Amino acid sequence: MLWWARRFRDQQAHKALISFLYKQFTTQLAIGVHQSSAHQASSLFPLLEACHRSKSIYEAKKIHQYLLTNNTHIEERWQLFEKLAQVYIACDLVGLARRVFDEIPKPSVILWNLMIRAYAWNGPFQEAIDLYHGMLNAGVRPTKFTFPFVLKACSGLQDVEVGQEIHEQKGTCPNSSTIVAVLPTVAQANALSQGKAIHGYSVRRNFCNDVVLGTGLLDMYAKCQCISYARRIFDILDVRNEICWSAMIGAYVMCDSMRDALALFVEMVCKSGMKPTPVTLGSILRASAKLNDLSIGRQVHCYAIKSGFELDTMVGNTLLSMYAKCGNIDNAARFFAKMMSKDTVSYSAIISGCVQNGYAEEGLLKFHQMQLSGIEPDVPTMVSVLPACSHLAARQHGACAHGYSIVHGFAIDSLISNALIDMYSKCGNLNFARKVFDMMYVRDIISWNAMIVGYGIHGLGVEALSLFNYMNAAGIKPDDVTFIGLLSACSHSGLVTEGKHWFYAMSQNFNIIPRMEHYICMADLLGRAGLLDEAHIFIQRMPFEADVRVWGSLLAACRIHNNIELGEEVSKKIQGLGPEGTGNFVLLSNIYSAVGKWDDAANVRIMQKNQGFKKSPGCSWVEVNGVIHGFVGGDQSHPQSTQIHEKLEELLVGMKRLGYHAESGFVLQDVEEEEKERILLYHSEKLAIAFGILSLSPRKPILVTKNLRVCGDCHAAIKLISLVTKRRITVRDTSRFHHFTDGICNCGDFW
């Protein structure tokens, strides 16, 4: 009967055959033919063979069941088990295959190899290596097929040493498929010298004209950031297929040479006449995302639609991510909505896209939608969700995400831990952040940076510095971000001497050239401390032209210290730099108001209006029982709006008794004094706090986040509210935390 199975290679025919065989088989059972065991193997073998070819799990399981409940001839029994294990492997049922495999006393080399391959492809990789050792212990000699699989498992484990050991043990000359299998390991370990040795060996053995090997080699070089070597291999190859072209284009993207990637893509399509594959499109889309070039991305999208690749999930996900990274969140959301096959990657991409574009609430909503749709979150999903919680200071959502990560074994991942450090510190729980940090197995530079930044935004400059010293002692090299965190920490804590010291040390001792961001921190540090002239000179002596943000921080310092002359000068400077200094009009107007120059303040407002600038609306958020409540100034849309307003009026009475008077200089609208008091009273942060007081139990601290810096009147008012209500209130604005207790803020009134 076997020849039947061999002749029908077409899947449909196999299905038909199976049902034919299966019926025959069950009829035999029914009429008791199975009792003559001599007949069985001949009928079961072709059946299993057919199951194998058409991957028919149901029938295979039936036969399995039959074999377990009936005694077959002992020799044939193991042959049938061998075949059955192969069927299960072919159907990706590795666990079942293993159970059958373990029953067989002396599995054949072929089955050992297949079993190892199954683990090398699907994991757990360690299982493949253990099996390999088991194979040696059982006295079975590995064949040339064994090694590529074991090496692939080593590469999955990112374990070069085991790979090499096995490589040496086998003592034979590696063939080209062995080399191809070991290359990913080399790349992952960034072991360039070993990669070169393998390359040299391939040259000596004349393997280098093999496209498969060449592609593997060029990919290895690219992953080791050796783009010129990769290109040389590409150029030398006689025959190049689309996989090879795609690999080379992807190599350029990996090495941040977007222009070269695009040029090679054009060459591929126009000159060589190759057709791009979904993988090629993916690489080009990642290139346009990195270039922040929406027009290229759009063109690729058009091509993807025409070629039908738009429906490919991988291409779709890259498109989605491209739109999000180019800041076009509307297109990303629209595309996501109409995607036919959304998977974990799609959800992770849309969640991170929302968060990166400032729609963290929407990101959490998408996460919720993901759970409802039954798609399982994985590590990257949670790494996208946690920053959403950070942005919103959503403590309960953050804690849930942490719990979920622990339960699913994600928490040991350093990306998760890093995101957790950031989440806990931005949610005001610095102790938890430190606990996560301390418990980490391997801390990378991001872990240290996140922790230093955490101390900085809580106004704990001394702690930030001591952690930085500890980092140096541990031999971890700080990077440019470390210094941004460190300098801003010094700035918030008024540590001028330390800040100056580290600013100069970073280029002298650490070889890190200060960027614009570092100069912003320094201007901020000096200005905030009242050293306005020094800050001004510092900016003028910068090695490159200061931008709006640098001047803006000096202007903010002028506002704190009420320095009109310098403020006017700086403001002119900012206006000369173009239309970016939107928020700075507010600062200048505030300076005039603060010293009673109302006309000048009004003029600035008129100027602002004439130039068509609009201050972005201030929003504040507070989380109550896991629900995020958002407020804008004067907001009446909240269901409990009336109570909130009443509460604020009530608080106003208490505040006034303690000497509060509304600082109308912070109101930019041209209205009556009493109206100004109303406007200030209904600022978004005050609304959020009032709602927090109403909804949270008196013992609970109130945590509010704001999308702008907290306003001066609110800062003064919240201090009094904390005194009147005897509650701990925390406001996190764009630059730091303000912890209000008993009428005092820990920022020391400099922010």
Place this chain on the structure above:
DNA sequence: ATAGGGTTAG
């Protein structure tokens, strides 16, 4: 043999 989403700073 190539291959989609992810953490810190601004």
